[in-house]
Amino acid sequence: MSEIDLVDGNLALKEIQKLDGHTDRVWSLAWNPAAGAGGLPPTLASCSGDKTARIWQQGPSGSWNCTAVLEDAHNRTVRSCAWSPCGKLLATGSFDATTAIWQQIGGDFECVATLEGHENEVKGVAWNSSGSFLATCSRDKSVWIWEMQPGNEFDCASVLHGHTQDVKMVQWHPHLDVLVSVSYDNSIRIWIEDGDLNGWSCVQTLGETSSGHSSTVWALSFSSGGDRMVTCSDDLTMKIWDTTNNPSEDGSWDGIIATGAADDSICLFHETKDSLVGGLSYSLILKKDKAHDMDVNSVQWNPNEPKILASASDDGSIKLWRLTQVP
């Protein structure tokens, strides 16, 4: 991000390409973390209300194509998808209460495992940094932790109860085995393995009284260093949390926060060092109105190409954007 001067403004999100193919709203996106190295082209996974997940890849000419459609594993909306850290497995969580694990074998993606256990819609899936754990969360208010065994076998390691409503998303810390979940019950919960009978327990709950949100918390994201976490909510705010050992007012964070919302727009926020306010503050650096024709459900930065952003919408399309500076 160093070549772009974020302070001076004149930023623009230029649409690179619009990816059509899904026949219903696109809920979620995931960039394959292993792309770039070893000859794997930039690869994006998407999942949709049309009960499928799709794989999109950038061809040598620079344009993107749908290279695989992952179907027949779910009989309801596929709500979320996530690549394992090695990039070889894709997990898809569905409203049919199951989570499917896909692997590319030959030219095709095959469903190599189906994780059952949740009582109703699976809302989120997330792999930890080593790929040994997969977390899933559901409308049944629980978070399940699955441990991967040899041969693509998954054992349920733990079932976490604590949220009092639908759990919308789970994410792992980028390098610690710390799991964070957010819910319709307005709270954020932090879970770690602690040698308890159940193995995992909730070590902190961030509710309204701990400066948390006052309505449904829809999503969260960690900074790449793991020292900051941002959560967004139905209360129309985003909150940035200090997740270091020594919370302080100093320290900076180079990341840009991208958000998509039900107003069809994409907004970008960055830290500003406002010496009048003191401490840290974040401000809006760009708003792309009408980024899509309908609600923007997911935005993801390409981890290997920092200025590239992908967005998914209720309008069934996926868009790829480049953050540029206009003179």
Next chain:
Amino acid sequence: MEAPTARLLTDFLDSTVLLEQTQYEEGFKDGYRDGVASGKEEGREVGLKHGFEVGEELGFYRGCIEVWKSAIMIDPNSFSSRVQKRIGQLAELAENYPLFQPENQNVQEMMDSIRLNFKIISVNMGVKLEYEGRSRTSKQDLEDIVV
């Protein structure tokens, strides 16, 4: 001396003034007596029903545990070591459930813990095993109906 006359007056009026009071006390006695009788009967019915439900569910889990333990004895490799560990944990929880202390505050939590462990074991075994027949009207379900 006014005392005798006054007392006569009070006595005379007593039965009228205190009529409400005496009737109340009589009614209360009747109600209490009938209430104790019907309360005992209702309590017996509720206790029997609830006790049966708890007993049946706990018995189901214990039955499964017995079968699994026998399988492990015959072939120690029937299940993975982590599943066996969980079966051990479940057996301990089922053993410690206070069947004879229905007023113990922790019984709901303990039963929830047993159900959770059982669910994890059955998911890891890859079988659809579930205790059917327990009353589904839990506090949570009532909350769901209201919300």
